[in-house]
Amino acid sequence: MDEKYDCTTCGACCYGKREYVQVFADDAARLGAARTAELVAPAVGEIPASVGRESEPKRFMKMTHGHCIALRTDVPNRFLCAVYEDRPVLCRAFKPGSAPCLEARARMKVLSSAASRR
Numbered sequence: 001m002d003e004k005y006d007c008t009t010c011g012a013c014c015y016g017k018r019e020y021v022q023v024f025a026d027d028a029a030r031l032g033a034a035r036t037a038e039l040v041a042p043a044v045g046e047i048p049a050s051v052g053r054e055s056e057p058k059r060f061m062k063m064t065h066g067h068c069i070a071l072r073t074d075v076p077n078r079f080l081c082a083v084y085e086d087r088p089v090l091c092r093a094f095k096p097g098s099a100p101c102l103e104a105r106a107r108m109k110v111l112s113s114a115a116s117r118r
C-alpha cells in the first residue's frame with residue numbers, strides 16, 4: 001500500500017450519510033445471513049431486473065455516528081473494517097490514492113476543519 005494513503009489511519013471513505021454504502025445481492029451473500037441481519041439496513045426499495053440480473057432488494061449498510069456500522073473506531077486514530085475480507089463491492093472501488101479515495105479524504109478534511117472551528 002502507498003504509505004501516503006494508509007487506510008488504517010484514515011477511514012474517510014467509510015463516513016457518509018444514510019444510504020451511503022449500497023449492498024448488492026452478491027455482497028449480502030458474501031456477508032452471510034447473520035452479518036447481513038446485523039449490519040445491513042432494511043430494504044428501501046427494489047433494484048429492477050436488468051440484462052443478466054434478477055431484481056433484488058435495494059439495501060445499504062447501516063450507519064452510526066456518521067459512519068458505516070462496520071467501521072471499528074474503538075482505538076483512537078485507527079480505522080479498521082470489521083468485515084474487510086467480505087466488504088461490499090463499492091468499498092473495494094476505494095483504492096488508496098484513487099479518485100474516489102481523494103474525494104472522500106477531501107470531504108473529510110472539510111468536515112474536520114468545520115468541526116474544529118465550532
Ligand code: SF4
Pocket residue numbers: 005006007008010011012013014094095096097100101102104105
Ligand atoms: S481508500 Fe482512501 S479514503 Fe478510504 S480509507 Fe483508504 S486512504 Fe482513506
Ligand code: SF4
Pocket residue numbers: 013014015021061068069070071072080081082083084087088091
Ligand atoms: S464495509 Fe468496511 S470498508 Fe465498507 S464502508 Fe463499511 S467499514 Fe468501510
